[in-house]
Amino acid sequence: MTRRILVLAHTGRHDAMAAAQEACTQLHQSGLVPVMRGEELKDIQDEYGVLTAPTETLGVDVGLDQVELGMVLGGDGTILRAAELVRGSEVPLLGVNLGHVGFLAESERADLTETVRRVVDRDYTVEERMTIDVQVWRGDVLAAQTWALNEAAVEKASRERMIEVVMEVDGRPLSSFGCDGVVMATPTGSTAYAFSSGGPVVWPEVEALLMAPISAHALFAKPLVIAPTSVLAVEILTRTDAAGxxxxxxxxTVDLPPGARVEVRRAATPVRLARTQLTPFSERLVKKFSLPTQGWRGPTSHAGGTGQ
Structure with a gap:
């Protein structure tokens, strides 16, 4: 049975093109069939010419339903773009970080050969990450509907004017205030925009939704961790003409005039991420953020039981 691996890369960057060419070559040499999107494959062929590994074109030679896994070469932005492509399919994404923090990525550029080997050997596991459905209402009219893996962020449209909002959970208002925005995030997104907004870090296994105000002018505007069954909402108030x-x-993006309402709820369709290392999330936090752990002694063992 032919095994096909989708290689996704930001080919506007030379390091990403080099990594994509290397990955395609190694996959081909291992008996797997690399697949790329047409425009990205053209960039690779223009760069490497006759040295380009034999590669199929997604949507021309093969469909997503014939792909085993997607290797994403780039930073978190490239992985989010790949998630748009594969969401709704059974294709998991395996990220190789070419960016900075790269929290969604599973391995680093220096480990590319080892990552390809693990793909060839099917030495990986797959986990599902929660996504959110996002609806924009203007009165009784559903103006837009989309989704997110990390977050839905309601922000001020004009740099010089904050927006007036009210936050709501399960149809009940919590607080209204002026702010630069409000982030509604998944656990996966807790280490992204919500993190920089002062929100808590939530382990990916925790089923929850988050709300984190951005630069709020209020006494009570704390980040919230909310049940995954809840419906979150942010309304742009009409007491000013500031838009979001x-x-x-x-x-x-969706424009939010005064009076617009954004509703967020857990989506039925997750994004599947492949893991080649069963590293605890706490260890990933330490590594990605270079957290100091000097002086840590670790748990101690007690002979004859745990003791008191």
Whole structure:
């Protein structure tokens, strides 16, 4: 049976093109069939010419339903773009970080050969990450519907004017205030925009939704951790004419005039991420953020039981 691996890369960057060419070559040499999107494959062929590994084109030679796994070469932004492509399919994504923090990535550029080997040997596990459905309402009209893996962020549209909002959970208002915005995030997104907004870090295995105000002018505007069954909402108040904008994963935008309402709920369709290392999340935090752990002695063992 032919095994096909989708290779996704930001080919506007030379290091990403080099990594994609290397990955395709190693996959081909191992008996697997590399697959790329047409425009990205053209960039690789223009760069490497006759040295380009034999590669199929997604949507021309093969469909997503014939792909085993997607290797994503780039930073978190490239992985989020890949998630748009594969969401709704059974294709898991395996990220190789070419960026900075790269929290969604599973391995680093220096480990590319080892990562390809693990893909060839099927030496990986797959976990599902919660996503959110996002609806924008203008009165009784559903103006837009989209989704996010990390977060839906309601932000001020104008740099010089904050927006007036009210936060709501399960149809009940919590607080209204002026602010730069509000982030509604998944556990996966807790280490992204919500993190920089002062929100808590939530382990990926925890099923929860988050709300984190951005630069709020209020006494009570704390980040909240909310049940995954709840419905979150942010309304742009009409007491000023300041408009907002909705950003989903930093990629998809919707304009929010005064009076607009954004509702967020857990989505039925997750994104599947492949893991080659069963590293505890706490260890990933330490590594990605270079956290100091000097002086740690670790748990102690007690002969004859745990003791008191």
């Amino acid at each position: 904008v909705l950003w989903c994963d930093g990629r998809r």
